[in-house]
Amino acid sequence: MKNRAGEKKRAQKIRESLIEKALFASAALSVLTTLGILGIFLFEAFGFFKEVSIIEFLTGTLWTPLFEPKHFGILPLVAGTLMVTIISIAVAVPIGLLTAIFLSEYASDRLRRLVKPVLEVLAGIPTVVYGYFALTYVTPILQQMFPQMIVFNALSAGLVMGIMIIPMVSSLSEDAMVAVPNSLREGAYALGSQKHEVALKIVLPSALSGIIASIILAISRAVGETMIVSIAAGSTPKLTLNPLESIQTMTGYITQISLGEAPFGSIEYNTIFAVGLTLFVMVVIINTLGNWLTKKYWRSY
């Protein structure tokens, strides 16, 4: 009888230990994923950088890997990405912040319950639908305003991307503002402050770290966005400051080549990994910067 109990206990111990190892493996998978991304990218990009010098890649101003003569300067793609990102942030941050202020400081409960689901829906719409909207609705309207604009341009894509990002900025900023304790507001009101002064001078600065985090996240999302730019921004990589022109972003380029099914191992195939690596590094830098800024401005109550 004692032996059986002992055996049962040993079996249970072994089972518990196996289960713990299996659970650990699942958690470790995330680390492996990051290593996998880096590994694959570095491996494939290695093939690319054997043929193209890294200096030319990072500083060249012409990107023509598919035509002769081939140039592999990534700056046009980066410029395209940045232009669309800047336009989208210029749309999303003011609207998102104002929405957040409105919802957190002004809106009644009923209004909040009406508006928040709308924003959630906006956030959940697939980007391919936004791309369609940009091409078929926004671009024609813009063309009437700017007759010299061609169908594929950075402005359309940027504006629509901005709309897509509004919920991200507004909901995270609102969370940060709502978390500011009421005692701070009451102190300001007691001094005779008006609502907008409390909102802008007390709540906003206190919620700063959350707001910054939301903006950084939005930037990161804009940089990595693919469908809207592929559909509406064009596929002509060029270094330009004119948003009415057709450009190409890093993500747009990767999409273009992937659809073309370039042969495995060719230089064209390797370019998507070189560009992808650049994109990944940019996003990681942005996220890390965001984390650092968030910690720097964080106030605990």
Add this chain to the structure above:
Amino acid sequence: MNNLSSRHLKGRLLLAAGVIAVSISLLSLVALLLDSLLDGLPYLNWGFLTSYPSRFPDQAGILPALFGTIWVVGLTALFSFPLGIFAALYLEEYAPKNWLTDLIHLNIANLAGVPSIVYGLLGLGLFVEALAIGRVILAGALTMTLLILPVIIITARESIRSVPKEYREGAFALGATRWQVASQIVLPEAFPGILTGTILALSRAIGEAAPMIAIAALAYVRFTPTSPFDRFTVIPIQIYNWINMPRVEFRELAAAGIIVLLVVLLVMNSVAIFIRNKYQKRGVS
């Protein structure tokens, strides 16, 4: 107090600005939905749902894409749901609070912010080429799993963390092992939250075209996939293709595809919200 009137003015401006901001979001949503609906409804019929893509717009349909989506999302759910739960259980119930665990948290948070096309390239390099699975459904599902896993883990961890520690203490005091506490006490309580989070993550996956394009799911598929090792396409890619075709009728087909996609998403999100509400009410005193 002669700055009172200018202050009041500023106050009213802020309020007006806020209202305008909210209206912009609202109007954009309405415009977006109407645009797709008006363009697409004429093409939306049973034939559309059951036909293959074709050079002739009035004969074209979305059937292969529908199948492809169901296959990919189904397999993704199969892989990501248990993996996400196990990882979250490990991180919350087993892992000691040290630098390694913090690193894993940070890593997961970073992965959640990586663009989906990067995951697509990862899938291409790893599953399609290195593991030689090929440009098939399985590779697509594995890629999607990696994409949504960080989000599932983060949501699952929140649900698990919200289970009161008193329940765990009561079970430990009875001599329960860690796995017994995790699986019999914590998991049942956290399950609705985890399920909701997973359904929402999957619904985002349904709308993702970029990673599947990178894996080179086919653009023009004239068959319905019957195994995980078939080539495939998904609804967002089909929509993307139609948008890029020159004739205006294809744009309108794209809109019809968009309506189908939105309906699927609506159903999934409603299910998720229903589950969330149902189990929130049942909460403990």
Add this chain to the structure above:
Amino acid sequence: MHENILRNQPAEQDVELMSSEDQEPGLLKRNDKICFRNFNLWYGEKQALKNINLGIKTNILTAIMGPSGCGKSSLLRSINRINDLIQNCRVSGELLIDEENIYEGKVDVYDLRRRIGMVFQKPNPFPKSIYENVAYGPRIHGTTEKTELDTIVEKSLRGAALWDEVKDRLNDNAYSLSGGQQQRLCIARALSIEPEILLMDEPCSALDPIATSKIEVLMRQLKESYTVVLVTHNLQQAARVSDMTAFMYVGELIEFGNTMDIFNDPQKELTEKYITGKFG
């Protein structure tokens, strides 16, 4: 003044008396059920228990009292090693149960906990039915047959003086019970694994006076079959239900002895001050 507190003392013949020559506060005897020897406990850098020497005897009710922060809960939670769940918790010294040190490496902590039942300060039934709450313990330790479980559930609920109130609604959710009933359910749950030792951590502090008195009556019954260790901040309760009492202050054991002796004739000045309410 002291007599007021002792009005409800149980009959003397049930209590094993201490020899009066003993000076050691803890008095470690061979037949002690639980024995702390030079026991220390730290949470990180903060030391919560300082050199505890204490012997708890079988089948009596021992009360541990003292002001907030004196370490009485930490002491209790060391007995079933539920402190292990807290990160950075360290111990030194020995804690013997039936003369075996439970902090030795080879001890199976889950098996240890099966021999000890615990009732917490705030009732914490599982979000399951009343039946399932009581059946959970036996289930995880191997009992799966329905008729066996039914018997155990009834026996435990009777032992917690709750059976008559819930026998017709065993499938109801545990949270539909009142606070006092939930706590008795937690007691039943603790009894279901047939422990030898019962640890109670201020079990009445969240309950109203009527529920409290019901549980105090229960405690006096329980000590006949189990070794009960009760942590309480309620002096009168300690005097009412316990056979022996330990007084702790800032992590140290100040005095330990028969409850009547402690309350009538405390040896240490600190004890006397506490009993007479000079500090809380």
